[in-house]
Amino acid sequence: MKLLKTAVKNAVLESMERILHEHKDELLLANQKDLAAFNKDDQALYDRLVVDDKKVGQMIQAVKEVRLQEDPVNKEISKKHLENGLEITNKTAPFGTIMIIYESRPDVTVEAAVLAFKANNKILLKGGKEAYYSNKALVKFWHMALDEHNLGKDYIQFLEMDRTQTQAFLKNPDQPLDLIVPRGGERLIAFVKEHAKCAVLVSGRGNNFLYVHPEADWQMTKKVIINAKTHKISACNALDKILLDINLPDYEGKIQELARLLKEHQVSLVVDEKVSKSLPNEERIKENSIWQEEFLSMKCVIGSVANLEEAVVLINENSGGHSAAIMTSNNQVAQEFMDAVDCAAVYQNASTRFTDGGQMGVGAELAISTDKLHHRGPLGLKQLVTNKYYILGNGQIRN
Template sequence: MKIISTEVKNKVLNSMMRLLDDNRSNILDANKKDLDLFKKDDQAMYDRLIVTNSKIDGMIGSIKEVMSQDDPVGKIISTQNLENGLDITNKTAPFGTIMIIYESRPDVTIEAAVLAFKANNKILLKGGKEALYSNTILVELWHKALEENGLPKEYIQQLTKNREETQEFLRNPTEKLDLIVPRGGERLINFVKEHAKCAVLVSGRGNNFLFVDKEADWEKSVKVIMNAKTEKISACNALDKILINANIENYEKKLTDIYQLLSAKGVETLVDADVNSVLTNAQQIKDDAIWKEEFLAMKCCLGSVDSLDEAVEKINDNSGGHSATIMTSNKDTAMQFMEEVDCAAVYQNASTRFTDGGQMGVGAELAISTDKLHHRGPLGLKQLVTNKYYIFGDGQIRE
C-alpha cells in the first residue's frame, strides 16, 4: 500500500472539517429522512441515530483532534544489530484494509474513517440501513475531501449490502480484508465471527457492573450509580448491574434509598432474592441469565453479595468484559478488585461512562475492544497500526 505523507493526510482532514461545516443543512436534511423512517420504539437506537448541530460540532472536533496527533505509521518500535551483521528495525505499519460494521450511529462514519485514514488504511464502512441517508452524505463529503487533495475515493468506501450480501462478502470478499471490527450487539458480533475469513477485533457488549464495598462512601456511590445508569442509556459504557456488600453499614436503608432514587428516575430495577427480602415490593429476578444481558435501556439489576471475592466472581461470570467499578475507600480492596476483574477498563470510585476514547485521552475511537489481541480498550489512532520488521543485510546467508 502506498504510504501517504502526513502533510497530505492532514490536508484531507482540513478539507473534511470545512465540508462538514459548510454542509450542515444537507447533513441534517439527510438525517431527517432517516429519522422519518425510523420507528421510535427503541430510544437507545434513536439517540444514536439522531444528528444535531452539536453532533456535527463533535464530528469536526474529532477530526481536529486526530489531525493534531502524531502520524502513527513508520514509528520505530525497536532496533537490533546482530553478530552476523544484520540490522533489524521493527516499525509500525498500516493494517491495509479495515472493515467496520456498525449500527445507527452516523458519527462513526466520521470517527472510523478519520482514524483509519490517518493510520494509512483503507476503510469499508458498513453502517446500518436505518442511517443510510446520513451515512451516504457523510461518505460523499469524504470523497470530496479526498479528491480535493488528489487522492482516490477508494480510501473510504461505503457498503450498502443487505444481510445476505454482507454474509457472502465476508465469506468471499471481492478485495483483500485485513481486519474487521463489528461494533454492535452480540448477534452482530457472532454473525461476523461465523462468516469472516480474516482477523476480527471484537467491540463487545457493555453489561457493566458496579460493586459497592462495605467501606464505600455512600454519597459518592449514589452519585456514580445515577450517572452511570441514567446519563446516557444508549452508550456501551452505561451501567447495567449493581452489587452491594451486605455487610455495609445501614445495608437495608441504603438498598431502599438507591432503589427509590432509581425508580424516581424511571429506571426499572430488578432484584435478586436476597435484596427482595428487604425490598419486598420490588420485582424479583426469575432467570439468572439476565445477569449476562446488556440493556441499553432504563433498566438495571440490583444484587447482594457477602464479599469482594463473591462480587469479582459474579462479574467475571456475567459481564461483557467492558467496564467495572468498585466503590470503596480501601485502596487495597480496590486494587484487588481491579487486578482480578477481567474487563478492559476497571475503576475505583468513578463512573463507567468514562470508558471512551475522548475521555481517556486517546481521542476519537474506532470502538472499545473487549478482545485481548491485539489491543484492549479504546481503539484510537495509535492502535490502528500493526508492525513490520525491516532487515538490512550485506549478502548474509543462514548456514
C-alpha cells in the same frame, strides 16, 4: 499499500473539517429522512441516530483532533544490531483494509474513517439501514475531501449491502480484507465471526457492573451510580448491574434508599432473592441469564454479594468484559478488585461512563475493544497500526 505523506493526510482532514461545516444543512436534512423513517420504540437506537448542530460540531472536532495527532505510521518500535551484522528494526505499519459494521450512529462514519485514513488504511463502512441517508451524505463529504487532493475514493468506501450480501462478502470479499470490527450486539458479533475469513476484532457489549464495598462513601456511591446508569442509556459504557456487599453498614436502609433514588430517575429494578427481602415489591430475577444481559434502557439489576471475591466471580462470569467499578475508600481492596476483574477498563470510585476514547485521552475511537489481541479498550489512532520488521544485511546466510 503506498504510504501517504503526513502533510497530504492532514490536508485531506482539514478539507473534511471545512466541508462538514459548509454542508451541515445537507447532513441535517439527510438525517431528518432517517429519523422520519425510524421506529422510535427503540429509544437507545434512536438516540444514537440523531444528528444536530452539536453533533456536527463534535464530528468536526473529532476530525481536527486526529489531524493534530502524531502520524502513527512508520514509527520505530525497536532496533537491534546482531553479532552477525544484521540490523533489525521493528516499525509500525498500516493494517491495510479495515471493515467496520455498525448500527445507527452516523458519527461512527466520521470517526472510523478519519482514524483509518490517518493511519494509512482503507476503510469499508457497512452502516445500518436506519442511518442510510446520513451515512451517504457523510461518505459523499469524505469523497469530496479526497478528490480535492487527487486521492482515490477507495480509501473510504460505503458498502450498500443487505444481510445476505454482507454474508457473501464476508465469505468471499472482492478485495483484500485484513481486519473486521463488528460494532454492535452479540448477534452481529456472532454473525461476523461465523462468516469472516480474516481477523475479527470484537467491540463487545457493555453489561457493566458496579460493586459497593463496605468501606464505600455512600454519598459518592449514589452520585456515581445515577450518572453511570442514567446519563446516556444508549452507550455501551452505561451501568446495568449493582452489587451491594451484605456487610455494608445499614445494608437494608441503603438498599431501600438506592431503590427510591433510582426510581425517582425512572429506572426500573430487578432484584435477587436476598435484596428482595428488603425490596419485596420489586421484580425478582426469574432467569440467571439476566446477569449477562445488556439493557440499553432505564433498567437495572440490584444484587447482593457476601464479599469481594464473590463480586469478582459474578462479574467475570457475566460481564461483557467492557467496564467494571468498585466503590471503596480502601485502596488496597480497590487494587485487588481491579487486578482480578477481567474487563478492558476497571474503576475505583468513578462512573463507567468514562470508558470512551475522548474521555480517556485517546481521542476519537474506532470502537471499544473487549478482545485481548491486539489491543483492549478504546481503539484510537495509535492502535490502528500493526508492525513490520525491516532486516538489513550484507550477504548473511544462516548456518
